[in-house]
Amino acid sequence: MVETVKKAAAAGETLDISGKVGEVIEDIMYKMIFGRPSNSEDDNLNLKLLIKEISRLAGAFNLSDFVPCLAPLDLQLKKVSKILDKFMEKIIDEHEQAAGSNPEEQKPHRIFVHVMVSLLDKPMNPHEKEQDFIIDKTNIKAIMLDMISGALETSAIAIEWALSELLRHPRVMFGLQQELKIVVGRSRMVEESDLPPLTYLAMVVKESLRLHPIGPLLIPHKSMEDIMIDGYFIPKKSRIIVNTWSIGRDPDVWSNNAEEFFPERFIDSNIDLRGQDFQLIPFGSGRRGCPGMQLGLITIRLVSAQLVHCFDWELPVELDMSEKFGLSMPRANPFLVKATYRYLIIECKINRKKRI
Structure with a gap:
């Protein structure tokens, strides 16, 4: 994917990053599942x-x-x-x-x-x-x-929304690029082993999943037995739908800036994505939580970090943040961007040394 984006950047072409991200996720899952x-x-x-x-x-x-x-x-x-x-x-x-x-x-x-x-x-x-x-x-x-x-569409959607928010907030994009520069350096690409110390990246992904959960209503559940909750009687086999999209934007939970993309809200916070904190459950919770959560998080962080580390991004047109409702919630319109490769100077230096 990086090579494809590099070629487009060199030619000054506008990219549909939604399609490119979808292709790389598809290739990963094909090789993992089908070989x-x-x-x-x-x-x-x-x-x-x-x-x-x-x-x-x-x-x-x-x-x-x-x-x-x-x-x-x-x-x-x-x-x-x-x-x-x-x-x-x-x-x-x-x-x-x-x-x-x-x-x-x-x-x-x-x-x-x-x-x-x-x-x-x-x-x-x-x-x-x-x-x-x-x-x-x-x-x-x-x-x-x-x-x-559970993997083809979901990871690609999460990466698209994370990049969309980063492009709308240059301050956050710059902060993430600085963290990647310190942890990874400018002479190589991001590897999976680099992810644990990338704390700001983890906060960016959390904040993106808070505002743009992949499944806005999770997967429908049903009650196993009759139960009373806060004075309400819930009969056995009632269909339970969790509106995680609304929970993620609730000002009573996230303060008055709940609609704002602000990753720093997770500084010194123990809230994670594993379903233990009910204010942030994009992968569900308990035994019926998403079994591919760990793989999904690694994929989202690694691909997002790679794109931010290797390229500077700009929008050829105003970014439309409209959502398309369904079991998942992708962007309603293609994500069109222009990229500038950030390693061209370094490659030139390496080539000069080889010629010497």
């Missing part, structure tokens, strides 16, 4: 667009949510789901065949689908006396879909 690049010619399928369409359809108003007997009439979602199911089936079959052709020469499991295929037709809990639940292809496809849908 292949996202532009593989064998797929003939734009998985990212398919996941976006499922997210849009699932988040849109549908009568079947309130009248379940109408669910079979939701033909759009059924059609998209069928295409995705065929893709997953093909991936599993390919890895099954590869594992069966050379069982003695199998390498250690390095990608997610290898691990899942190795568990096919095995009990979920081998220590139970009665093996009632056996892992089949349907389970594997569901788990892989959770992994993909």
